Amino acid sequence: MLNSVNPGKPPRDSEAVDGRRRRLTAEDRRKQLVGIGLMMLRTQPIHELSIDAVAAEAGISRGLLFHYFPTKRDFYVEVMSAAGRRLLRVTKPDPALPADEQLRQMLLTFVAFVTRRRDSYISFVRGAAGGDVFVVEVYAATRAGLTTRVLDLLAEPTQEPASPIRMTVHAWLAYVEDLTIEWSGLPEHARPSSPDDLVDHTIAALHALRSL
Amino acid sequence: MLNSVNPGKPPRDSEAVDGRRRRLTAEDRRKQLVGIGLMMLRTQPIHELSIDAVAAEAGISRGLLFHYFPTKRDFYVEVMSAAGRRLLRVTKPDPALPADEQLRQMLLTFVAFVTRRRDSYISFVRGAAGGDVFVVEVYAATRAGLTTRVLDLLAEPTQEPASPIRMTVHAWLAYVEDLTIEWSGLPEHARPSSPDDLVDHTIAALHALRSL
DNA sequence: TCACGCTATTGAGCATTGCTCAGTAGGTGC
């Protein structure tokens, strides 16, 4: 697991294939490291991301990682943040469609996204935190982004965080998330409905909750 | 932070006030340590619970903690598990009441519980995991316990995990949880409703979701 | 093409912390 000698293993990256240092721009290196973090997030909770492992994967020294990210926390806040942005990006609906179609599409994408990388997503939602204040914030920001988007699609331009409609939509997203996680955790043949039915259900739920 | 010398500090516990070892029964010691874990959970995420800190708080050596809990994970799974049991115990309704009253009471207690120790609860829900498989299971078991209880109160004795009604109730609990966390996060004067109204809303939501 | 400077990069080393283990000592039964 140490990166210093690494005798038998093949070079992990484009790094140091000829034994010489490879010098990247600061930006490229940061991107590479965050990318590795995202990849490793798939198989392990964020807190078990060891700086050693990341550095080894990138083929660099531990010290360099601390050059870019002063603390481990800085690093994984960055990684979590990238994960959140990716979720928002992936589920962004096509603005050319009518609003209700956008909502459908967004939810379908969300279900597909969670299903495809379920463990990773759970790591994001829960492991996210680990109770860590900073990472909780990243998750909260992502959720808030989704909430705002849904409110827009509902033509409810409410912005105050404490407004009932916003709180309802926010909590409804928790409902959708839980349902999706549970649903995608079932083996395919045991799922009581298709993704489309699932999405239909959540949309119906949204309208029902809204009119309470 | 070391517990070995500890010159100026007052004795932290009933331990070693006279410099002599204090020998507890295995059961008492375990209870004490889990209790300390629960207490510390209030102020810090579970993963940052250091064995050193717990041992110091208990006035014992690090070694002893490992005598009772082979790994750190064993320890905090135990702590989380105790937290889950406490939640279930506290929110257990009075079986003498009619079913809908039991549900009300349970939800009111839940809201009060979360409001009172919000950080601790968030640590449990999210930090819970940290993505750690074992701790996720503890949380899942707690949630499953609540779900079963609600199903009973609804006179829906469904037990298959994949049944639609069970999944709905499970996800509804996520809805309730999110709403409660957000609600209790607002300063008291900014809350858009009383606890009773909040509970009424969630009950209405349950019935609406159920009949979709 | 070559020296120069900026900074990306290294690697030794420190402190903390999870964990092990051989040995010590408090309490209980005979």
Next chain:
DNA sequence: GCACCTACTGAGCAATGCTCAATAGCGTGA
């Protein structure tokens, strides 16, 4: 009072987060 059981200690190891002085790619100007 002796002996046994086991709660308990503390030294020490390995892994890991983090620091820092030194090194060496790579772009730039002459």
